[in-house]
Amino acid sequence: MDSTWETSVTDSINTIYLLFSAYLVFVMQLGFAMLCAGSVRAKNAMNIMLTNVVDAVVGSISYFLFSFAFAFGSTSNPFIGTDFFALKDIPSSSYDYSFFLYQWAFAIAVAGITCLPDFLLLPHWVCLSDCAHWVWSSSGWLNPSLASSSCLFGSGAIDFAGSGVVHLVGGIAGLWGSFIEGPRVGRFDAYGKAVPMRGHNATLVGNWTAVGRTAVTTTLAGSTAGIVTLFGRRLLVGHWDALDVCNGLLGGFVAVTSGCSVVEPWAAIVCGFFAAWVLIGLNILAMKLQFDNPLEATQLHGGCGAWGLIFTGLFAKEEFVLQAYDSGESGVVRPYGLFLGGGWGLLGAQVVEVLVIVGWVSVTMGPLFYGLHKLRLLRISRDDEVAGFDISSHGGYAYNAHPEETGPRFYAEYVRLHAES
Template sequence: MQLGFAMLCAGSVRAKNAMNIMLTNVVDAVVGSISYFLFGFAFAFGDGSNANPFIGTEFFALKDVPNSSYDYSYFLYQWAFAIAVAGITSGSIAERTQFSAYLVFSFFLTGFVYPVVAHWVWSSSGWLSPSSSSLLFSSGAIDFAGSGVVHLVGGIAGLWGSLIEGPRVGRFDAFGKPVPMRGHNATLVVLGTFLLWFGWFGFNPGSFDKILVAYPNTTNQGNWTGVGRTAVTTALAGSTAGIVTLFGRRLLVGHWDALDVCNGLLGGFVAITSGCSVVEPWAAIVCGFFSAWVLIGLNILALKLKFDDPLEAAQLHGGCGAWGLIFTGLFAKEEFVIQAFNSGETGVVRPYGLFLGGGWGLLGAQVVEVLVIVGWVSVTMGPLFYALHKLRILRISIDEEIAGLDVSSHGGYAYTAHHDDTPRFYADYMRLQNQS
């Protein structure tokens, strides 16, 4: 997954910032490792006599993990989710952010902000957990592999970072009209997309590990059936979103665009990640269809509001993540909910998708998850980015931005045969200044 993010981000920025964005992806992983080990894992899954019921913090004492108080493999799997959140946020503030700011927000986001949300939803003692002994609305929120816990958290954090920094130099002209700033390498974008697609088969089907229950009969039903179904729903939602985005953007801009398909595909994956284990394959197609239009619509709105997110991360991960949570509340199938969260136990009654006759309980819990994530990330990451801004350690100078972060901060361009486009960007900037 991290390799996929790195390639996607590198191809989506201009060549003069390729080295910088690749370095930030590495930093997200290495800083996230330390931060999540020291603090994040305990906040997310701490569950002992001294644990805080709201945010965990009993270090490594995990009732969630069977037969072991120190399950290192479980830590490693959860760490992969944690560092993905920082990678999402990095995309929103690409091409204009000081490197020191990456170190600060990545550490804080991975070590505290994300783990608290993970505790709410994925810990057995979390107040939103569908495996809790005290279920919210008799249901709990189903966010199987993180449409909200991972993607909405990263998207909202990126939203605040991008809003506080403001758009890149030259992104909008003197009349407020958007100026195209296309990524420099479509090959890397496509490569990164396929790597992420492959990685999603680890995140979604692999998340049955988070349930940590033994199904009584795995011969022809149970968790192994769920693993296969989850992989199918993931592929169908992403594929549907990709093809709908392709044709939708063709109608809007008049040409076929591989980069639009890639973002549409990822938007479908983000959306299905919440309900991948509890919906039918046909419902996954519905999920992907609407996630494409959520992404297209939010991108149009972003341009109207002069919001600049180089990787569309806030729209893609935030918007499609929120839609994925709502979708689960509408289309979750009762049989699959019981299979996933009650080990297929007979006689169990649980709320399920509203459109399938399951009542309002599950949908209500899903809406609550959306609202509390938006609120929590806003009151933590918003002030952090604002403080970095006031301390003048968030955004680079105009001169550095025009020259490119690679040459201004990292000693040279990523490509030895780089065609220097700095004069063109500087001329565009001076023209805009004169017009204003």
């Protein structure tokens, strides 16, 4: 068979696969927009939708100019890429451009997790891109696809779709933002007890062998986490809640993204079960510590993302690891899941990924949030917070059916709570 024709067919298949995958990942941005809009008070819905749109449009330019270069620039440096103006050294082929679009879709998903202000997108993506380079770049020091002898612990860290690179990064950034800024007005009463602040619209919340397996394991993990969260929260609080199911479902998806290509379906169910309890437990802890993160970015994306990386180190199957990272080559020996007899190499690399991401995001985003907090650039005034950002910044309600939330009744409630505290 003509090698040129064969290469052309391979590139065409890769291009279609990457573009289709990019579109699916971009749908997460739409999902985040609905989750955010449905989870916040009606008085802030217009603003949160605008934030999600800006994430994408500002992100396109920023990611092209800087972030893609840091993550995948032409370099042998294991810590950071170096080429600016991302596509300047990439051959003009449809496959290379589709790879750029695929990675961009993941990048804006991270920004959607944390709901960052526009001016924070660039430093946030530089931080994200470093983590992506470590794990996903062919020269990254945590990459699992290098020659076995050069992988960390002979294994490298398996993070197939971003439990660490996407979700843990977003979760830790959200942790520092929420911790430094403190809770919303009225979130806790004078005695430190959590005051329910329900969103206004819960209905808004919501290789080829490896490809099929990935779809199955992702579905099973998410479904298991959703049902366990539903019944777990029912036992704890005494009633059913649609938002609990949606967040549990997301927690399962977040956790399994690391190992979805290298675990059995039964293991995905185990992953989802424990992801649900990680989420429930961290939410209980957050309330006890009076930690207010409205979209649960830290608990859901951070906690479940970290669990997902550890889960992969425990349950990755040898056959599937070789399929996904060594093209099924015979005679290759590399670490796999500890519970399946694969030794400590893979688990060790997964733990290292958790630790370095938590550390790197903390030292880059923590001081940034603190500095902006001191300059009073992150938080709106108390009056604007009570009235709602839609009124103070956009001049109108997103939902005309809920004017009472920003009217005298709500303001009187704010005054009462403020006086008590």
